[in-house]
Amino acid sequence: MSSHTSPAIELRGTSKAFRTPSGALHTAVRDLDLTVERGEFVAVVGPTGCGKSTTLTLVSGLEEPTEGEVLVAGEPVRGIGDKIGFVFQQDAVFPWRTVLSNVMAGPRFRGVPKSEARERAREWLARVGLASFEDRYPHQLSGGQRKRVALAATFVNDPELLLMDEPFSALDVQTRALMSDELLELWGGTGASVVFVTHDLEESIALADKVVVMTAGPATVKEVFAIDLPRPRKVESVRLEPRFIEIYREIWSSLGEEVRITRERGATDAA
C-alpha cells in the first residue's frame, strides 16, 4: 500500500562524482533533493553541462550515486527497473533493425512472444504515424521520424516512469514543436511520470507541470516553479499567452544567473 502513495521519484541528498581520465574527481551532481509525484510532468532546466543528464542516469539505474539515496516508487534503485523508459539525446535506435523490429525490441528483450510483440509494436507505430514505414531501416528516415521510432520503442514497454534527456534538441524548430505536441498526446493516455531534461526554457514551460531550475555545475536544485497553464496545451499557441510570458520572465530571472556563471567559467577556461 505504501508504495502506492509514495512519490514516483525521490532523490535525497544525492551526489555523484566521476573520475576523469586525468584522475581528478569531478562532481557532476551535489546534494540533490527532488521529488516527482506520480503522473507529474517535470522539466529540469539548467545551463549546458551542469549535470542534468547525470540526474537521469541515477534515476534510471544506469549509474549509482556516490552519496545519498534515489528512490523510485518508494524503493531504492538497484539496477535498471522494468518500469522505466528512457529517450536519449542522440539517436539510440538500432541501425541494423527495421523500424518495426526496433519497436519490437523492448517487448522481445522482456520475453514477450513474437506475435504479441509485433502486434503491440504495430499499434504504437500507428500512433506515432509511422505505420507505413515499418520495413524501412533507420538511415532511410528523417531525424524526426527516427525520434518517433524511439518514442514508440519506449512507450511500447508501458513505462510508469519516462526519463527524457534533451530528446528533441537535435531536431529543427518546427519538428521540435510538432514532436512536443505528439509527446503530450502520447503521454496523456498513459498516466506515466515524466522527467524531461532540457536547456530550452520555452520547451520546458510549454510541456511541464513543474519546472526545476538547476545551478551551474555541480548541479543541485536552485528553485522549483509550478506551471499553472491549463491542459491540453498546444506548444505553438501556448507560447503566445500572456501567462506563459509572465512565467518565462520569472524563471529566466533565476536561470539566467546560472547561465551567466557557466558562461563566465567557460570564458576563464578558454583564457
Place this chain on the structure above:
Amino acid sequence: MPPETVTVPSATAEAALKSGGGERTQARARAARNHRILVYSSRVLLLIALIGMWEWLARTAVIDPFNFSMPSKIWDQMRQWAVHGTPQGSLWEQIWYTLYEALLGWVIGVTGGVVLGIALGRIRFLAEVLGPYIKVLNALPRIVLAPIFLIWFGLGPASKVASAVVLVFFPVFFNAFQGAREVDRNLVSNARILGASNRQVTLQVVIPSATSWIFTSLHVSFGFALIGAIVGEYIGATKGLGLLVSASQGTFNAAGVYAAMVILAVVALLAEGLLSFLERRLFRWKPAEPGTER
C-alpha cells in the same frame, strides 16, 4: 475563356521544360558513360603496353629471357599445365588443394578470432589477464611458425591450415575486439533500459555493431590465409600451387613461377569478389556511402 485554350500553351511549355531537362540528364549520362569508357580503355592500354614492353625487351634480349621470362612463355606454361597437367598432377587439383587449405584455415582463424575478440571485448577480466600474452604472440613474425607446423603436422594439408590459421586469427581478433569495445554506448544503454540482459546485449547489440569492423578484417585476412597456405606448401608439400612455385624454381623455370603467380592472383580476386558480394547482402541496413558505387 474556355479552359482548353489555357491548357494548351501551358502543356506545351511543360513539354518543352521536360524535354529541356531530359536533354540535360541525357547529356550528363553520356558524359558519365564517356568517362567510364575512357577509364576502362586506358586501363587496358596500360596493361597491353606493359606486357608488350616486357615481351619486346625479352625478345630483343635487353633483359635476360632466362631469368625474366616473357609473357608468351608464361602463357604457354599455363596452357600446358591446364591441358597436360603439372609434374605434380592436374593443375585443377593443385588449385583446389591450395584453396581448400586457405579456406579451412581462414574459417577456423576467423571463427576463433571473432569469438575470442568479442569475448575479450565484453569481459574485462579476460582482457586484462590475456591481453599481454596476445600482444606478445602478435609481435612474433608468425610466418616462422610454418616450419614448426611442418614438423608437427607433416607434409599434408594440416600444416598449411595451421599456418593460415595463425596468420588469419590476429587481424580478425583485433578488429572484433576493437569493434566490441567501440560499440556506441548509447545503444548499449538503450538496450539495457529496454530490458536486454547481458547476453542479449552481446548477441543483439555488440555483435551486429562489430560486424562492420569484422568484415573489414575479413577482406585482408583471406589474403593472409592464402599466404599461409602458399608459404606452407613452398616449404614442404605434396600438392598445391606453392609446391608448383618451388618446383619451378628448382628447375630454373621462371615462366612456371610467374604462371603460378598469375593463377594465384586470379584465385584471390575471385574470392575477394565473393566476399564483397556477401558483404553487400549482409549490410543492407547501412546507408550507401558516397563514392562506393562504381
